[in-house]
Amino acid sequence: xxxxxxxxxxxxxxxxxxxxxxxxxxxxxxxxxxxxxxxxxxxxxxxxxxxxxxxxxxxxxxxxxxxxxxxxxxxxxxxxxxxxxxxxxxxxxxxxxxxxxxxxxxxxxxxxxxxxxxxxxxxxxxxxxxxxxxxxxxxxxxxxxxxxxxxxxxxxxxxxxxxxxxxxxxxxxxxxxxxxxxxxxxxxxxxxxxxxxxxxxxxxxxxxxxxxxxxxxxxxx
Amino acid sequence: xxxxxxxxxxxxxxxxxxxxxxxxxxxxxxxxxxxxxxxxxxxxxxxxxxxxxxxxxxxxxxxxxxxxxxxxxxxxxxxxxxxxxxxxxxxxxxxxxxxxxxxxxxxxxxxxxxxxxxxxxxxxxxxxxxxxxxxxxxxxxxxxxxxxxxxxxxxxxxxxxxxxxxxxxxxxxxxxxxxxxxxxxxxxxxxxxxxxxxxxxxxxxxxxxxxxxxxxxxxxxxxxxxxxxxxxxxxxxxxxxxxxx
Numbered sequence: 001x002x003x004x005x006x007x008x009x010x011x012x013x014x015x016x017x018x019x020x021x022x023x024x025x026x027x028x029x030x031x032x033x034x035x036x037x038x039x040x041x042x043x044x045x046x047x048x049x050x051x052x053x054x055x056x057x058x059x060x061x062x063x064x065x066x067x068x069x070x071x072x073x074x075x076x077x078x079x080x081x082x083x084x085x086x087x088x089x090x091x092x093x094x095x096x097x098x099x100x101x102x103x104x105x106x107x108x109x110x111x112x113x114x115x116x117x118x119x120x121x122x123x124x125x126x127x128x129x130x131x132x133x134x135x136x137x138x139x140x141x142x143x144x145x146x147x148x149x150x151x152x153x154x155x156x157x158x159x160x161x162x163x164x165x166x167x168x169x170x171x172x173x174x175x176x177x178x179x180x181x182x183x184x185x186x187x188x189x190x191x192x193x194x195x196x197x198x199x200x201x202x203x204x205x206x207x208x209x210x211x212x213x214x215x216x217x218x219x220x221x
Numbered sequence: 222x223x224x225x226x227x228x229x230x231x232x233x234x235x236x237x238x239x240x241x242x243x244x245x246x247x248x249x250x251x252x253x254x255x256x257x258x259x260x261x262x263x264x265x266x267x268x269x270x271x272x273x274x275x276x277x278x279x280x281x282x283x284x285x286x287x288x289x290x291x292x293x294x295x296x297x298x299x300x301x302x303x304x305x306x307x308x309x310x311x312x313x314x315x316x317x318x319x320x321x322x323x324x325x326x327x328x329x330x331x332x333x334x335x336x337x338x339x340x341x342x343x344x345x346x347x348x349x350x351x352x353x354x355x356x357x358x359x360x361x362x363x364x365x366x367x368x369x370x371x372x373x374x375x376x377x378x379x380x381x382x383x384x385x386x387x388x389x390x391x392x393x394x395x396x397x398x399x400x401x402x403x404x405x406x407x408x409x410x411x412x413x414x415x416x417x418x419x420x421x422x423x424x425x426x427x428x429x430x431x432x433x434x435x436x437x438x439x440x441x442x443x444x445x446x447x448x449x450x451x452x453x454x455x456x457x458x459x460x461x462x463x464x465x466x
Contacts, residue, residue: 072421075462
């Protein structure tokens with residue numbers, strides 16, 4: 001393999017490493033929240049620094065490739081996608097820290113009754129994260145397309161949670177602080193789903209060279 | 222200008238296979254591809270410079286404004302379709318005489334108009350400011366980049382409809398190259414330009430459309446931004462990303 005091919009492969013692998021780290025942080029933040037596991041929450045906070053370092057490293061690799069290789073065609077699309085995807089991954093890492101922080105706050109208090117169901121939205125968001133990364137690994141635009149569709153489900157679940165939280169706060173003012181922690185966690189999950197969607201859009205650009213951002217759902221097929 | 226089903230032979234060797242390509246007016250078209258792919262042969266077919274080599278044979282159709290190029294009077298054709306070569310080739314004459322030469326030979330201007338045509342051509346070739354005070358000096362005293370711009374001015378002086386350029390910057394440094402590229406973009410509103418280049422960044426910078434040649438075949442032809450962002454053929458992708466061979 002020639003030197004520039006190794007460099008493009010290095011960029012690809014750095015993105016995969018970062019994606020794996022972020023997927024793990026999202027998973028652990030969900031476990032911290034749903035299973036009230038403090039150890040996972042601390043691990044998420046600890047790993048944030050490594051994720052930030054990955055983001056900086058990928059940007060440096062991408063700028064070096066642009067300066068030295070003047071990439072075109074699929075190489076250029078990989079560099080552009082890498083810069084965008086690493087930014088999305090870094091934000092997902094930050095949001096996982098937000099969720100972990102809410103989880104730690106909730107652990108200091110008794111559980112809500114009736115409970116606010118975060119497991120379903122967490123499961124769907126995690127699935128979006130993993131499928132968007134899988135689409136990148138396999139350069140599979142169809143898998144990426146399916147991630148875009150899942151985003152609507154996440155939005156609907158988050159709206160349902162918001163209604164439940166408002167109703168709970170109305171009935172039991174002593175639960176307001178805990179209910180807000182749930183709402184913030186749900187909002188963070190929804191935003192992680194948005195970033196997974198961005199990654200899927202990046203994969204479609206990488207594979208097909210078409211930009212599907214900001215299009216009505218019916219136009220994306 | 223338009224080529225349709227062009228085949229070209231050097232003796233028994235077939236150099237071009239069924240090339241069809243349109244050159245839209247007032248656009249720059251770049252022809253790229255590895256050495257020996259046929260891009261220069263194709264370029265040289267457009268004003269029949271290839272005919273000067275013995276044993277060559279061409280068939281197919283090349284038209285200029287609907288007229289059959291292959292049946293046209295060669296002198297008239299070469300006035301309408303000018304050419305600039307890889308190495309600057311000024312005549313051993315003064316700067317003024319180099320530019321005036323084609324105009325004189327073709328009887329295109331009176332003596333009084335000649336100075337105006339020379340100045341206009343040198344301005345179009347972005348050379349006037351550098352040579353206006355030494356028009357009577359030898360063209361060979363100019364730098365390589367200036368000589369190449371002089372050759373372009375010489376070509377432009379007869380007001381061609383098409384200007385063909387065969388690797389015009391390969392012997393020039395980056396600053397001289399940038400000047401040639403700027404002037405190509407500047408003159409395309411006055412003539413159609415076809416440029417053969419090994420420098421893909423040059424094609425990307427100056428060309429509106431780009432054609433990729435391989436083994437005598439035109440593999441792909443499209444808008445330059447499409448070729449360099451998302452080419453449709455695997456061979457094009459491999460070549461422009463450096464994975465060819």
